[in-house]
Amino acid sequence: MSSLALEELCHLTAQSLTSLELPDHFRVIKQLGEGSYGEVLLAIHKEKGTPMALKLCPRRSSSRLSFLREYCVSLSLSAHPSIIGVFGIVFQTPLLFGFAQEVAAWGDLFQIILPQVGVPPLWAQRVLSQLSLALDFLHSKALVHCDVKPENVLLCGPECRLVKLSDFGLTKHMGSRIRGTRGPVPYSAPELTIEGDEGEGGGDEGEGLSDIGGDVTAAADISGNANANANVNVSGNAKVPAAALSPGPWRLALPSLDSWALGVLTFCLLTGCFPWERSCPSDPLYKDFSRWFESRDDAGGTGRTGSSGVELSADEDEKEKLGIAHLPPAQFRSFTPLALSLFRGLLTPDPQVRATPREALQYLRGPWVNEREGEGERGEGRVEGERGGETGGEREEERGEGGGTSAKTQPFISLSVEPVVDSHCEH
Known part of the structure; x- marks a missing residue:
């Protein structure tokens, strides 16, 4: 259109x-x-x-x-x-x-994500399959959704058999100008994320994406208790400090923004956690991910893989020599090579080579979660009360080889959002 x-x-x-x-x-x-x-x-x-x-x-x-x-x-x-x-x-x-x-009788996607667990992998694959086609259709109309997140995916059937994308209040024409984002906005792509003093005093004109993901407060976990690690809790009931989410300089609304958000949403579905707080170098979780991504590229990887799984840049002997340099960051280690390949496509830092939603469909042919990681962890019930999850690496503290305990990783993000069926009329 x-x-x-x-x-x-x-x-x-x-x-x-x-x-x-x-x-x-x-x-x-x-x-x-x-x-x-x-x-x-x-x-x-x-x-x-x-x-x-x-x-x-x-x-x-x-x-x-x-x-x-x-x-x-x-x-x-x-x-x-x-x-x-x-x-x-x-x-x-x-x-x-x-x-x-239309009435979505089963609520929204966020209501069924169990904190630190997620949903069954089969449900996550169903969601990706349907959302990829919805976004591909939207992009074919020269539109960018700009607000893909679980709250905006409505459930019209049990077990994610029928889900529908909703809330087009922030939808933009492809190539139109939008504002960058500040503060904890996990779904925001790195090219949209602003650090430091960039864009301060940028004026009042235009529309921003700073409300993606809800409002922000600090130092509470998903149960609402104080958290010594000062994790970030995203709550629709809280007020965001104006300085934290102040609009930054102009960016362009491109389909690659939706691809990135689809990748983060898929991670949330599989783990009940955010992969990071912000997609920028100052975030330690994103920094680990970026280093892993770059280390594979430096060793000969392309950063884009086909349906055969993750592209390997070295044989098994060489991988042993490289050691941890080629291990994914902690929050991604429960995934199969096929799922890692999916994430490396959708979460490619360079938007020019980021996978499209339709390209993500090629990763539906096999399991996404390693069997020993997925056994007994994926609940199928609804979350009662406060909704949300934490960043994925925290579960590594409770795991290790053979189910043991590994070294403590970074402190992680906690998420809870008020029950909202649909979102903003205003921009």
Whole structure:
């Protein structure tokens, strides 16, 4: 969809925007979620008898244009089987903008991720398969989602048999300008992550991605207890210091941003953890990953591999001589060569050679988790109460050869996010 076509669609929708009173047309059952964008309600259409999820955005804090833009983008993409369906119902009340979308009866992806465990690997493969096709479809329309994370993946069936990408409030046209990100934003690609004083005082113009992943506070673990390691807890109920997530200089919205976020999301599914806090050299976990990536390339690897698994740059004797230089960082050691190959594609630091979502489909042909690592660790229940996970390397403390205990690794990140079915109308 071209920017001109989207602008025209928004203009036509604005002309036909219906004014109504909610109780006259819908019977509200319950609230499904809420956030800074507004709220999502489960409701029954009184005339049709159809259950719907009503996304409602307060007019006082949501611009009319951004609301119409999100609705029109969502509507134009909703025909895809792995993108949430949108009914042709868009309206305004004296206090709200709203539109109706498909009900996701099983909640969102984040609700089923067990902290420090994740989901069964088969479920993770189902998610990757469906999201890869959804993102490929979106990219074919010259759009970039810019906010791929578990909260924005809705469950429309059990065991991740049917998942749907949602929340297009931050979706941008390919090549449009966006702001870089500061603070703990694990899903943000390295080319989007800003360190130091870069971009300070960059002005008010434009839109940022600094709300990806939720708000940030420190020194609590996933149970809410104080943490001596000062791990980072990401919570939708907390307030982010303005300096931590201040917008940086301009970047371009490119499909490679979605590829990176898809890789991080897949890691979270398999481990219940974030691989790092920020994708920049000052983050020790990301620094370890980057060194591993570069060491393989320096030894002759290409950084991009085919469906046969991880590309080996040396024979077994040479690998023994290289020793730990070719071991993946601690948080990646439970994965099979096939899964490592997937991560090396999606999480390639260079966006120009990063794998596309469609290319990720070639890694679905085999297991992703080593059998001894996956045995007895992948629960299938739902998380009750606070949701989230920690960075993957922490589990290495409890493992080692033969199930023993290895040396303590870096302190790791803790994540919890408020239950939100859908996200921002405003930018």
